[in-house]
């Protein structure tokens with residue numbers, strides 16, 4: 001029997017690889033090296049790929065890999081995919097929504113709190129041996145409970161953060177999104193729609209949860225930071241490039257906003273060197289979805305998509321379902 005051939009671009013759970021081997025000839029990547037220019041050669045003769053945000057699937061790659069029919073991203077975000085190019089070539093693209101929503105919202109909330117309450121700064125202070133006595137204004141931050149939570153990008157994760165703020169912390173929730181939520185959803189979340197300018201001006205803690213695109217590139221730059229309260233915090237768990245990191249470093253240095261929490265960076269894993277020198281920013285290495293259970297669920301959902309798509313089933317989370325049914329191999 002002619003089994004489809006698939007590439008798993010990065011190291012993932014061995015159990016998921018084993019499951020894929022029940023259906024496919026699997027080329028995996030136990031060394032976990034990011035393939036980069038080696039991706040197209042490695043995809044020759046493969047009908048499917050299980051990818052992560054580290055691989056770019058664009059028109060050039062697809063042209064170089066004409067046998068490819070499915071790319072299953074182990075991520076909810078898919079800015080590493082050129083969806084129009086995939087669709088034009090009849091290649092199905094899939095992602096992993098829902099399974100990471102609550103985990104990612106937990107982390108976004110934690111990062112926001114860490115910035116507001118200066119937790120990382122306090123920890124570094126203690127480890128440096130500088131904690132000699134109590135003082136009334138030592139590492140004083142700003143309250144989270146009862147404050148105004150601003151959310152830019154009110155999708156599934158934004159709504160999960162809104163629920164945490166409203167129900168758990170008595171926050172006033174305001175948001176801006178490309179499309180306004182239905183009135184019933186707003187009422188359920190206790191969230192009020194604002195223009196982007198109003199959101200910037202009113203938020204005590206602004207959390208970014210919007211997808212990255214040409215439209216959202218530098219959605220937060222010097223101009224936007226200038227509209228925020230000097231006491232405000234900014235948290236980015238969405239994608240690098242949504243914030244102009246150089247402009248943010250200037251705003252944090254000059255006290256134009258109080259603090260930031262960043263899990264994603266322009267050009268990551270590189271981090272803007274100015275951010276590394278600032279005390280009032282909490283920096284984490286793109287780990288918002290990183291719990292064992294959630295990473296397992298993401299890997300399994302990506303595998304489900306690959307298996308269903310290449311065995312004539314119904315993939316659970318297609319991004320461009322219009323290409324289904326897939327062209328024959």
Ligand code: 8YV
Pocket residue numbers: 051052053054074075076077078100286288289
């Ligand atoms: C992933 C993410 O860890 O799902 C996303 O969009 O950013 C993270 O959960 C990362 O993209 C690796 O694929």
